[in-house]
Amino acid sequence: MKQVLIALDYSPSAQKIAEMGYAIAQSIDAEVALVHVVLDPAMYSTCYLDLGELQLDGVECIKDVAIQYLENIKQKLGDDNIEMYVEEGDAANIIQSVAHLLTVDFIVMGSHSQSWIANKLLGSVTESVLRHTSIPMIIIPNKK
Numbered sequence: 001m002k003q004v005l006i007a008l009d010y011s012p013s014a015q016k017i018a019e020m021g022y023a024i025a026q027s028i029d030a031e032v033a034l035v036h037v038v039l040d041p042a043m044y045s046t047c048y049l050d051l052g053e054l055q056l057d058g059v060e061c062i063k064d065v066a067i068q069y070l071e072n073i074k075q076k077l078g079d080d081n082i083e084m085y086v087e088e089g090d091a092a093n094i095i096q097s098v099a100h101l102l103t104v105d106f107i108v109m110g111s112h113s114q115s116w117i118a119n120k121l122l123g124s125v126t127e128s129v130l131r132h133t134s135i136p137m138i139i140i141p142n143k144k
Contacts, residue, residue, distance in 0.1 A: 003104045004033070005034075005098060005102060006108045008073065011112065013140075016142070018034065021138065021140070024138065030105065032082045033082065034085070036066045037095065038088040038089075039091060083102075092128035095125070099133065111142060
């Protein structure tokens, strides 16, 4: 195993997911890549992150903030060799595309532990990736 992809959103559990995925990758001496997918730009009109409150105008600005976000996580992990990818589009499809592009050995994602009805109505990125990929996954639960 040589390459691990860790998919992160802006959830409060993202740092925990990054740390756990990174620890697993280190234990097998694998390289790590982080990916964040920018969804609908309208969702990002005001975003609260570790970077403070930001007014975001336009997709490029949103991508710049996402890169800063991943850079912050990368610094906390203490590894300058971590690759970062910020893409726009359908999260499940993008995560799978990046995973195939990098020929990763497994994907690490979080599960927000939504109720089954919310999952049925809204769908779940993690569930969609799991359902459509042939790449092994490690899913880190995040129960509230």
